Amino acid sequence: AIRTFSTSIRSLQPVSPVNSLNIKRTTPLFINGDFVESKTDKWIPLYNPATNDLTWRKSSILSRQRILLDLQLLIREHTDKIAKAITEEQGKTFADAKGDVLRGRQVVETACGITNLLMGEQLTVSTDMDTYTIREPLGVTAGICPFNFPAMIPLWMFPLSIAAGNTMILKPSERDPGAALILAQLAKEAGVPNGVLNIVHGSIDTVNFLCDDEHIKAISFVGSDRAGKYIYKRGTANGKRVQANLGAKNHGVVMPDANKNYTLNQLAGSAFGAAGQRCMALSTVVFVGKAKEWIPELVDRARKLRISGGMEPDADLGPLITGQAKERVENLIQSGVDQGAKLILDGRNPTVPEKYKNGNFVGPTILADVKPHMECYKEEIFGPVLVALNVDTLDDAVELINNNPYGNGTAIFTSNGSNARYFTTSIEVGQIGVNVPIPVPLPMFSFTGNKASIQGDISICKLDGKSGLQFYTQTKTVTTLWRHEDVDHTKSAVTMN
Ligand code: NAD
Secondary structure (H helix, E strand, O other): OOOOOOEEEOOOOOOOOEHHHOEOOOOOEEEOOEEEOOOOOOOEEEOOOHHHHHHHHHOOHHHHHHHHHHHHHHHHHOHHHHHHHHHHHHOOOHHHHHHHHHHHHHHHHHHOOHHHHOOOOEEEEEOOEEEEEEEEEOOEEEEEOOOOOOOHHHHHHHHHHHHOOOEEEEEOOOOOOHHHHHHHHHHHHHOOOOOOEEEOOOOHHHHHHHHHOOOEEEEEEEOOHHHHHHHHHHHHHOOOEEEEEOOOOOEEEEOOOOOHHHHHHHHHHHHHHHHHOOOOOOOEEEEEHHHHHHHHHHHHHHHOOOEOOOOOOOOOEOOOOOHHHHHHHHHHHHHHHHOOOEEEEOOOOOOOOHHHOOOOOOOOEEEEOOOOOOHHHHOOOOOOEEEEEEEOOHHHHHHHHHHOOEEOEEEEEOOOHHHHHHHHHHOOOOEEEEOOOOOOOOOOOOOOOEEOOEEOOOOOOOOOHHHHHHHOEEEEEEEEEOOOOOOOOOOOOOOOO
16 A cells, blocks of 8 residues: 655745745645645644545546546646746746646646556466556655746656556745646645645755655656756665656757758747756757858847846746856856857846846857867756857767767757758657757657666656656556366476466
């Protein structure tokens, strides 16, 4: 039976107010179906009655499916409310925040197919003997989220986990927990029983608790390399199944035969949209041969993007998440200049409307003639900064990308199918776009990072989609023998056959 999560968490840290929920002063924990005020330096009890967990695991798959169907409807109805919370706390534009909710809701819609997704396999192996598989929930699972997709990433995690019959303790990013709380409220309204989805806040202390608590069987993590490697090590050392989806440096290869206007528009959108704070942002462009002549036109497009508060209707990109993030991005831009790159568009200290003058804004920035040894190439910048490299051939581009430790996403822009096919088969990256800049697959597939962008057993580590369920379930294989004819049961069966 699933163990209950019924223990104490030490030193939960305070987080900012969640205005969209009209909860004043503190962000509550969402525990056992209730919102509870956080006390920063004290033990806070979390109760999860055993009956709820046991009931959930034993609930019929159809009742779980029904709840997910209702949840996706509620998310659809409350999209604007969730998106507003995202824009207020994370900074991305309202349109982009709605996309954040949409991409998450699609995972719920996929999880509604749990009746098909959980089907096992069956084979009649000989007369009267059958072998079949059962996929069972693990028990208590945990999810640890980054700041950049406050709705989509929690929704990558909890719908599939609970659809499979697990319970989940979700820790949103301490920088923007509001969307996750609204989702928890909607899950409760949809009929998710108390104790099945729990939200806890904080940072390292809370993470340590989740890595150490013996009741937790599996952890999904999405975030930076530093935190992810730590959580992977600590969680697996405690015998847990851990998938850690980490940082990225995604390259877009531009062939001279590509459709120029389409390519440049896509490059500008995917490098600077969401202020570059996407793990699939196309933050590195590799111009092959004469394609480098298009750089001035790319600069023109980037210069036209409007930098403003995310709720402003004309905003193309909003601020960075913190002042610290802004400073880090500005320093990486400067390091590029110092190491010999050409700063052909400098977005530092951009002009923004007066009311946003204290915000963490950096405008679109382009560093050209970047070389692989430079810091601005080696580091994931996670800001609206596009670094541009030039190579002579497609083979050079493939070699460059394959030498990069990360393997989250990449794209090629070309009108030549043969080059595109060669690229997709030669490249060591998990998610590849052909004339598609941000090739995040829909959740009936799976998010499939590669190389240093993921830690964990790749055969089961998948965030969403059918393969995502493998992470949240344990397979049993049952072999049965029901003899139809009368047999002699008086002799011992000593031979294996
Ligand atoms: P982060 O690692 O700072 O935070 C992620 C989570 O880890 C948070 O919940 C935070 O509380 C916790 N955390 C932070 N530092 C910790 C530490 N030292 N020890 C233990 N826990 C810690 O990441 P972020 O800045 O919120 O998100 C941006 C990063 O996430 C980028 O690197 C981006 O590429 C990555 N990301 C990856 C994917 C993917 O699918 N591979 C998707 C989205 C974001």
